[in-house]
Amino acid sequence: MTRFPLPSKDTPVTAQIIDGKAIAARIRQELAAQVETYVASGGSRPHLAAVLVGDDPASAVYVRNKERACQQAGMLSTLHRLPASTTQEELLTLVQQLNSDASVHGILVQLPLPKHIHETSILDAVTPLKDVDCFHPENVGLMVQGRPRFLPCTPHGCQELLAACGAKVDGAHAVVLGRSEIVGKPMAALLVQKGDVANATVTIAHSRTRNLAEITRQADILIAAIGKPNFVTADMIKPGAVVIDVGINRLNDQLVGDVDYPAAIDIASAITPVPGGVGPMTIAMLLKNTLRAARLQDNVD
Numbered sequence: 275m276t277r278f279p280l281p282s283k284d285t286p287v288t289a290q291i292i293d294g295k296a297i298a299a300r301i302r303q304e305l306a307a308q309v310e311t312y313v314a315s316g317g318s319r320p321h322l323a324a325v326l327v328g329d330d331p332a333s334a335v336y337v338r339n340k341e342r343a344c345q346q347a348g349m350l351s352t353l354h355r356l357p358a359s360t361t362q363e364e365l366l367t368l369v370q371q372l373n374s375d376a377s378v379h380g381i382l383v384q385l386p387l388p389k390h391i392h393e394t395s396i397l398d399a400v401t402p403l404k405d406v407d408c409f410h411p412e413n414v415g416l417m418v419q420g421r422p423r424f425l426p427c428t429p430h431g432c433q434e435l436l437a438a439c440g441a442k443v444d445g446a447h448a449v450v451l452g453r454s455e456i457v458g459k460p461m462a463a464l465l466v467q468k469g470d471v472a473n474a475t476v477t478i479a480h481s482r483t484r485n486l487a488e489i490t491r492q493a494d495i496l497i498a499a500i501g502k503p504n505f506v507t508a509d510m511i512k513p514g515a516v517v518i519d520v521g522i523n524r525l526n527d528q529l530v531g532d533v534d535y536p537a538a539i540d541i542a543s544a545i546t547p548v549p550g551g552v553g554p555m556t557i558a559m560l561l562k563n564t565l566r567a568a569r570l571q572d573n574v575d
């Protein structure tokens with residue numbers, strides 16, 4: 275964990291910087307060892323099939339990073355690249371093929387999909403046992419009920435960061451800014467569970483929330499996932515809060531989070547940087563789910 279230089283007497287305490295890149299690297303190393311042990315004991319080598327439709331440059335970079343991470347962890351990865359003109363039926367056919375291909379353990383459909391394709395129909399078509407993103411309603415339901423098959427990658431990555439920085443989550447007030455299916459809702463669902471790095475009192479805030487700053491200022495743990503650059507200002511943060519910034523926004527050719535980081539480090543007790551915070555953890559959790567998917571399909575778990 276990196277730290278800023280110790281503050282002088284008259285400057286405020288500077289937050290612990292939660293180094294997601296280093297934490298994710300450690301987890302990926304552990305996973306690589308687990309993969310080799312699993313394969314040596316006769317298990318299948320985990321295989322992730324990624325589907326990329328169209329030529330969105332950011333999506334292409336994300337998929338390439340995921341593929342590379344798979345390979346570095348000793349897993350197999352296959353990329354299915356389809357043109358932006360692909361029809362919904364063609365994409366559904368590919369998903370069905372991957373569902374029934376016994377050599378594929380995890381299926382990842384990179385979002386967003388082109389506008390003419392109904393995203394939910396595609397995600398629902400992925401067989402739950404290969405749904406390593408944990409988007410399928412069956413897996414979301416199991417997760418909400420506290421008996422997860424897979425854990426959602428970005429929210430679980432945030433949980434791992436909270437654990438790594440020693441945040442006391444049990445009994446804390448966690449405020450989740452954002453209610454998307456990918457981040458906000460599953461994040462809140464994980465934090466409210468009975469269990470480790472959970473047992474929080476959770477508030478979910480969104481664009482219709484009144485008196486937002488009043489609510490965020492009550493947060494012992496603040497998770498920002500709204501997609502608005504530097505939206506969370508220092509006056510919205512309780513002194514000593516742990517701040518997890520999920521946002522990835524491009525501002526003047528730079529990547530910035532949803533939190534005004536330079537201001538927030540003087541008020542939070544710990545904070546994730548952007549880049550290098552939550553992003554690398556999402557990929558590490560995807561790898562974790564892919565190993566689990568292989569075990570599930572080998573009938574080991």
Ligand code: NDP
Pocket residue numbers: 428451452453454455456457458479480481482483486499500501502520521522523552553554556
């Ligand atoms: P969505 O756009 O799907 O959701 C944004 C949420 O923020 C919505 O619930 C919206 O409310 C809420 N919101 C928007 N504006 C405001 C506002 N002014 N005040 C309060 N709430 C607001 O985004 P995602 O959840 O998919 O992603 C959020 C951010 O996280 C993005 O920057 C994205 O790039 C990043 N991200 C990062 C990942 C990583 O690996 N680090 C992974 C996934 C996402 P409402 O529902 O009312 O519209």
